[in-house]
Amino acid sequence: MPPKPPRNDRKGGGHRRQREPTEFSEVTLSVDRVTRVVKGGRRMRFRAIVVIGNKKGKVGLGTGKATEVQAAVKKATAAAKRAMIRIPIVKDTIPHSVEIKFKAARIRLLPARPGTGIIAGGALRVILDQAGVKNVLSKRFGTRNKLVNAQTSIMALQMLRGVIAPTTAELATAVVDAADGSTKKMSDDVMKGSGQVYVPGGAQEVRSGGLGLTEIAKKDIEKQKDIHRKGKDL
Structure with a gap:
């Protein structure tokens, strides 16, 4: 019987597949065993709660159920x-205070000064950390259920109103025609964002989702630069 070849000479070369770094990081809040009563008896499955975010203003929450833990976490990640x-x-903090009540949970968020940190616990702390909020004060009332608190936290963050800086991909979709100075296309994500979003184009006001979006003309920006430059020369 011939000897087995060395491990490096076997099929595949003995090299494991390297995982590519992703923009988002995920945290599994909990994995619980749930039971459903059916006609034939009880059916037991696993429910996973996953929070995913890029720590730059994007965060998502998802749940998944499956007969195996790994499959449940995978479903929850896709849902998030x-x-x-x-x-x-x-x-590094939220623009204003917000308070919300959902089911048996009530959460209050307050802006904080630099150096305060995330004064929160449980699911709320994980969601704020994944969203990229570094300084915030919070208070939680009512139930300690992780899923309900996580859902309430997401709803509280959705109530925030302020300036959302567009990403590089969104700026690339806002193509400006040099001939007439009008905006041809704007990303739906920018238009749906809450608060004011400034884009190059005509000096007009656009209404989207009940919020006023002000557009500033490119020539106005150049005029401000000239005034600032002349002030330095004086």
């Missing part, structure tokens, strides 16, 4: 990616 939201962050 589909339910991603963007929140405004001003100087």
Whole structure:
């Protein structure tokens, strides 16, 4: 019987597949065993709660159920990616205070000064950390259920109103025609964002989702630069 070849000479070369670094990081809040009573008896499955975010204003929450833990976490991660939201962050904190009640949970969020940190616990702390909020004060009332608190936290972040800076991909979609200075296309994500979003184009006001979006003309920006430059020369 011939000897086995060395491990490096076997099929595949003995090299494991390297995982590519992703923009988002995920945290599994909990994995619980749930039971459903059916006609034939009880059916037991696993439910996973996953929070995903890029720590730059994007965060998502998802749940998944399966007969195996790994499959449940995979479903929850996919659901969290589909339910991603963007929140405004001003100087590493939230722009204003917000309070919300959902089911048996009530959460209050307050802006904080630099160096305060995330004063929160449980699911709320994980969601704020994944969203990129570094300084915030919070208070939680009512139930300690992780899923309900996580859902309430996401709803509280959705209530925030402020300036959301567009990403590089969104700026690329806002193509400006040099001939007439009008905006040909704008990303739906920018238009749906809460607060004011400034884009190059005509000096007009656009209404989207009940919020006023002000457009500033390119020539106005150049005029401000000339005034600033002349002031330095004087």
